[in-house]
Amino acid sequence: MKNWLRKHPEVRTIRVAAADLNGQPRGKRVPTRFADKVVEDGTRFPLSVLNLDIWGEDIDDSPLVFDSGDADGVLKPTERGFMPMPWLEAPTALLPIWMFREDGRPYDGDPRHALRSVVERFKALGLTPVVAMEMEFFLIDDSGRNLQVPVSPRSGKRRKAAETLSIRALDAFDTFFTDLYDACEEMDIPADTAISEAGLGQFEINLMHCDDALRAADDAWLFKMLVKGMARKHGFAASFMAKPYEDYAGSGLHTHFSLIDKDGKNVFDDGGPKGTDMLRHAVAGCMRAMHDSTLIFAPHWNSYDRMVPGAHAPTGICWAYENRTSAIRIPSGSHKARRLEHRVAGGDVNPYLLLAAILGAALTGIEDQLEPPAPITGNAYALDLPRIPDTWGVAIDAFDNSDIMKRIFSPEMIRNFVLTKRQELFYMDELTPDERVVIYLDTV
Numbered sequence: 001m002k003n004w005l006r007k008h009p010e011v012r013t014i015r016v017a018a019a020d021l022n023g024q025p026r027g028k029r030v031p032t033r034f035a036d037k038v039v040e041d042g043t044r045f046p047l048s049v050l051n052l053d054i055w056g057e058d059i060d061d062s063p064l065v066f067d068s069g070d071a072d073g074v075l076k077p078t079e080r081g082f083m084p085m086p087w088l089e090a091p092t093a094l095l096p097i098w099m100f101r102e103d104g105r106p107y108d109g110d111p112r113h114a115l116r117s118v119v120e121r122f123k124a125l126g127l128t129p130v131v132a133m134e135m136e137f138f139l140i141d142d143s144g145r146n147l148q149v150p151v152s153p154r155s156g157k158r159r160k161a162a163e164t165l166s167i168r169a170l171d172a173f174d175t176f177f178t179d180l181y182d183a184c185e186e187m188d189i190p191a192d193t194a195i196s197e198a199g200l201g202q203f204e205i206n207l208m209h210c211d212d213a214l215r216a217a218d219d220a221w222l223f224k225m226l227v228k229g230m231a232r233k234h235g236f237a238a239s240f241m242a243k244p245y246e247d248y249a250g251s252g253l254h255t256h257f258s259l260i261d262k263d264g265k266n267v268f269d270d271g272g273p274k275g276t277d278m279l280r281h282a283v284a285g286c287m288r289a290m291h292d293s294t295l296i297f298a299p300h301w302n303s304y305d306r307m308v309p310g311a312h313a314p315t316g317i318c319w320a321y322e323n324r325t326s327a328i329r330i331p332s333g334s335h336k337a338r339r340l341e342h343r344v345a346g347g348d349v350n351p352y353l354l355l356a357a358i359l360g361a362a363l364t365g366i367e368d369q370l371e372p373p374a375p376i377t378g379n380a381y382a383l384d385l386p387r388i389p390d391t392w393g394v395a396i397d398a399f400d401n402s403d404i405m406k407r408i409f410s411p412e413m414i415r416n417f418v419l420t421k422r423q424e425l426f427y428m429d430e431l432t433p434d435e436r437v438v439i440y441l442d443t444v
Contacts, residue, residue, distance in 0.1 A: 001039050001095075004082040005032060010091040014082070016043055018075055018097045019111055019221055020050045021420055022299070023350035024443060027075075027097065038095065042076040050099060050109055051416045054300070054443055055427075059419045064109070073099040073107050080218055086183040087229030096218065108410040111352035112214065118360045118408065119213050125366075127259045127267065129359050130339075131216040132209035136251035136347050137227055138244055139173060139201040140237045142441060147244055149201035150236035162198045162248060169196035170203070176234045180205075183226055189219050198312065199248040211260065213355050220253070220351035228442065241440040242298070242346035243305040250306030251347035252313060255358055256331070258339040268338040273321070275330060275338045277369075282340055283319050283328055284372035285365020286358060290317050290327060290344065292402035294388050295395040295421060296357040297345040301428045302440050304392055306346050309381040314344050316385030318376045325380035327388070344388065348444035353417075360408030396421045 014035050017027035026049050030038055048064040058065050075097040085092040099107040106113040122129055141150040151158045152172035163169040177194060184191040190208035197204050210216040224240055231238035243250030259267045268279040298304055306313045314327035322332045329341040342358045376383060389395040399405055400418045428436060
């Protein structure tokens, strides 16, 4: 890590940052001459900092604050190391960190540790998740009272229409996307194909599959930070909020995963189109946990505006082969790449908690050798299916009271997340829709 800074003498300051429960980067600015101390000894800030609400406020009744004297945790660098922050004017480096207790134990309230715990359980079974994520976001002109598509730097025009898979829409912001891809290279984020999506100024960039789930979540977390920062550098906003426009589809974060064994074989591949017993067990586990884990997939007030029938977001708990109306889709294509696509989450999620919830649910299905119901065919919105919670309050209660969540997340993580969301629900209820949009636009 120290060598990276020595190779980049132009870097004058660093940021050390960890993800809180909402995926917000929390940390410090440090002069480069003190970077060696951070690398060797870590840094410190209160345990409660990873459990702030969406406004950055303490949780009123959290035991992490006054009851415990607001004690410190120890923040250590992750294996990712230093990377540039190309959206800032001054040469700056980012050092991702995660939290431990004073005695060296992982802090259970850190979302990255929640994912680490699930990955270690797979490792104990001789299995490794291979993960890819599809990142949808909006480019937005938020300079006026109403959100709208930014003016194209190329044409000087503002196209107020959905442009699904439009080359013209991509080319309209070619300078932004060129700079974004260059920045992904600098930060070693595996950005693949970009497309325009169905919403106003909406785009999707796929992150390539990775056999390290922690790194895949890092990539998604860093990508969200980068896209928002780079958009501001270009004079507009980028947002991963679930649904900024009432009349257009919202943004999802679809997750693909398979499992490989110690020999590198995909254990979901049976040589044909249907997949193995283990694939079905994983599907069944994800279905069983879907209702109770909706709070992870839809963590904000605005998240539930996206989850309505016919809006390209699942509302029924089901699975299917090659069917994008289902909550879980088994894509077609080469049997060697047989995998599960989980389609419930919005773009506003915490990537660490998202992967922990999905992979943890699949693991419980494998452990219990669950069998799913028959896959659906046709339009899932037209079928009588068990429903995904469609309100925030119901989702909070379901997560809080769930037995299956206790098999995936630590008691401290469940408590902290529920306290956070109950506080946010209370205060969001006092705001107008426009005020909520202001909050979510830059944060999620």
